[in-house]
Amino acid sequence: HLFLQMNTAAIASGNLDPEDFPNLERYLWNQTKLSDRITTIYYGDEQGKFLLLQRDAEDLVYIRDESTAPNRQIYRLDSQGNRTELIQTAAYDPRTRPWYKTAKQSGKATWSPIYVFTASPVMGITPVMPIYNETGNLRGVLAIDLTLSQISDFLKKIKISPSGQVFAIERSGEIVASSTDELPFVTDKDGQKRLLATSSQNLLIRSASTYLQKRFGSFEQIDREGQFTFDIDGKRQFVTVAPLQDGRGLDWLIVVAIPEADFIEQIHTNTRTTILLCFFAFILAIGLGFFTTRWVVKPITRLLEASKALTKMSESSDFTSKELDGEVEVQGVKELGLLAQSFNQMARQLRSSFVALEQTNSSLEQRVAERTAELEVAEAELRALFAAMNQLIIVVDASGRYLKIAPTNLSLLYKPAEELIGKTLGELYPQATADNFLNHIRAALDTQQTVRIEYDLTIDDREVCFAASISPLTEESVIWVAHDITEQKRAESVRRQRQKQLLKHNTVLVKLARNKALYRGDLQVALREITEAAAHTLQTEKAGAWLYDETRSKLQCLDQFRRSNQQHSQGAEIAAADYPDYFRALEEHRTICADDALSDIRTRELAESYFTQAGTLSTLDAAVRLGGQTVGVICIEQVETPRNWTVEEQNFAASLADLVSLAIEASERERTQIALRQAEQKYRSIFENAVEGIFQTTPEGHFLSVNPALARIYGYATPEELTSNLINIRQQAYVNPQRRDKFMQVMAECGEVSGFESEVYRVDGSVIWISESARAVCDANGELLYYEGS
Known part of the structure; x- marks a missing residue:
């Protein structure tokens, strides 16, 4: 985190x-x-x-x-x-x-x-x-991302004991990671699944988890650290469990399991080693004490005797005294010689020490010189780092006086650095700006917290936007770190403008989509609404809707709207043979964005015959596609001044083209529905007035529909009376029900019957002969739906 x-x-x-x-x-x-x-x-x-x-x-x-x-x-x-x-x-x-x-x-x-x-x-x-x-x-x-394998690798590095294991589990009992090579999940045909600790292949982990679950009832009940023991095959095991919670949603249990044998073997080994070491240390201490005492006391005794002799000789002015000759000759001179040798040896050691100190001093001077050179290199690197930084770093005191200016991006300074040092904010900036800066400086010093502000300054006739953080440096000064956010602000402004434009486009598209003319099939009205919306929304002079004729040899203008006079027109045509590049581009591109329509390779064919006369300089065309085929185009024209079309405007034009496609579909659907209604009326008239009986029946033996003629044949007054009373054709209609079975058998084999004669009952119980000709009607998958015929 x-x-x-x-x-x-x-x-x-x-x-x-x-x-x-x-x-x-x-x-x-x-x-x-x-x-x-x-x-x-x-x-x-x-x-x-x-x-x-x-x-x-x-x-x-x-x-x-x-x-x-x-x-x-x-x-x-x-x-x-x-x-x-x-x-x-x-x-x-x-x-x-x-x-x-x-x-x-x-x-x-x-x-x-x-x-x-x-x-x-x-x-x-x-x-x-x-x-x-x-x-x-x-x-x-x-x-x-943190994989479970990474956690397991960390646990493996923890040295517990030769046979001990450490593992982490969730409250559900699923393993998170362990110090073993066993994966915390299993893989089957359905993918990876978590492994329960009680199902682990490792005996120690499985046994420890099972013990804890039995002791507490569930892992959810473990709320504090605890140490416990349990047996595996009669051998005692130690287990420690502790909750791991970090306040950010992590709630695991860390379990350490160690066999008692690991401890006992080490304890016994250490005990034997300690006893032997103590015994040998005791013997060695006695021997060393004896020899050390002899070695220390004997020289001290000799030195003491020599000192006494020297003292006696120094107190006596007669060093030739025979009384002292023996002592001086036998003891004093000899001991003085030894003492002189000691002093000479000490002097030699001191001289060696002075030489070593001199060499050390020389080495230190060399190291100081090396460190100085390194510091100079580091200082140069630091200066280069400052030069590469794009922030402006300034130290200002509580009164707003410039104290220091770091050599970073000095081009962002309001004035040259030498003109700023020592000056106050009030001496450099307009009063309102200076007061604003000073208030933020005091706020940072009063609260001892970083204060962030944004502000604008004019530098070299250029408006620059800054974002700055003002942080306390001392009790009386702050460090001011500012960076140029002009491009960010400009990009943010462009983004807001695009969002506003996109919202406007979406509002217009939603309004058009809800227009009744679009879905009720009134194509001409729908096109008028779309062209007006295009011209008004994009603030262009003209917007038109053109569709291919039946031969696809030319585009015909069904509606063109001029914004200057609020007039609609139609009837213009352009032939595909005269403008091959333009028509090819319509097939290949979703939109044709021509900022310079007179020179763009896709539209320049139209320059002389159309654009020059109309004053058109820029065009935005969106192909209208229906069923994977280009059926027309939405043409949006800019006059008088050229225009660079944005991506949002191109998408808007494409969406308008989609609405035209919907309007065409609705129009075609309306025409189809009218034709269907006319055909249905014609069929209904034939059905009702036919002299032969016409029917539709299900394979189960129900009438779906019958005409009046069939009802009369069976002796019923109306078709409805027949269908409501005769509900089992096989049993109620046929004198011999097996004729119905034969009828269905022929249908299954041939798909139709012709002149199929049978005896049937009329409603009054009389028997008549009928001849049926019918066919089987199936769905797209070949499943039988019903039989129809006469």
Whole structure:
């Protein structure tokens, strides 16, 4: 979570923009190089955009933005973090993944549940951090993947005992990781599944887990650290369990299990070793004490005797005294010689020490010189670093006086540095600006907290926008760090303008989509509404709807709207043979965006015959397609001044073309329905007035429909009376029910019958002969629906 908190702070301070994917990609790639533990770091937002950097056998980047949605693309990266080749494209939505849902639901830094990763199909857990904007709305989620294998590798490094094991489990009893080589999951035909600790192949882990579960009833009941013992095959085992909770949603149990045999063997070995060492140490101490005492006392005795002799000689002025000759000759002189030798030896040692000190001093001077050179190099590097920084760094005191200016991006200074040092804000800036700066400086000093502001300055006749952080440096001074956000502000303004334009386009499209003329088949009215909406929304002079004629040899203008006089016209035509490049472009492109219609290779054929006369300089055409075929075009024309069409405007034109397609479909559908109604009326008239009986029956023996003639044949007054009373044709109608079976057999074999004669009952019980001709009606899959005939 430390990496995530650092990145969140960078986003909050404005130093990192998660919407700027190129810079975010470089930033995350650099972070994967900071630590071997960080192999996968990524970001996803509420719009479904996604960026992931993975460091493995090869570096990869996963990206999903507006250009790739709904797919995610995977690229290889070279050693510098640059993309080299696209290796995979697949559908992916970060908002549906467990890590994103967990962060969104929690609203704070937390851990995801353990799940199967998509970047590499292994199980793991993800620390996540939701990112919110100034209004408190969720922008996106930062996350880092941590595989269960990484946790297991860490546990394997913990030295417990020769046979001891350490493992981590969730409250559900599922293994998170262990110090064994056993995987915390199993793989079957359905994918990877978590492994319960009580089902582990390791006897010690399985037995310890089973014991804890029996003792506490469930792992949920373990709320504090505890030590326990249990037996495996009569051998005692020690187990320690402790909850692991970090306040961010992590709730695991850490279990350490050690056989008693590991402890006892080591204790016995240590005890024997200690006893032997104590015995030998005691004997050695006695011997060393004896010899050390002899060695120390004897020289001291000799020195004491020599000292007494020297003292006596020094007190006597007659060193030739015979009384002292013996002592001096026998003891004193000899001991003085030894003492002189000791002093000479000490002098030699002192001289050696002085030489060594002199050499050490020389070495220190050389090292100081080397360190000085290194400091000069470091200072040069620091200056180069300052020169490469794009922030402006200034130290200002509580009164607003410039104290220091770092040599970084001096082009952002309001005035040259030499004109600023020693001057106050009031002497340099307009009063309102100076007061605003001074208030923020005092706020930072009063609260001892960093204060952030944004402001604008005019530098060299250029309006520059700054974002600055003002942080306390001492009790009477602050450090002012500012960077140029002019391009960010400009981009934000463009983005807001595009959003406003997009909202306007969507509003118009929704209004058109709800227009009754669009779906009731009134094509001419629908085209008038669409051309008016196009011209008014895009603020162009003309907008027209052109459709191919039946031979597809020319485009005919069904409606063209001029905004200047609010007039509609129609009837113009352009032949495909006269403008082959333009008609080819219509087939190949969704839209033809001609900022300079007179010279664009796709539209210049129309310059002399149409554009020059109409004053058209720029055109935006969107092909109208229906059933995979181009059936027409929406033409939007700009006059008087050229125009650069935006992507949003091109998409709007394409959407208008789609609405024209819907209007055409509705019109054709309306014509078809009218034709169907006419045909149905014609069929109904024939059906009702036929002199022969006409019927539809199910294979089960029910009448679906009959005409009046058939009802009369069977003696019924109306068709409804027949269908409601005669509900089992085989039993009620046929004198010999097996004739119905024969009828169905022939139908099954041939699909039709002709002149099939049978005796049937009328409603009054009389018997008549009938002749049937019918066919079997099946659906698209060949399944029998019903029989129809006369």
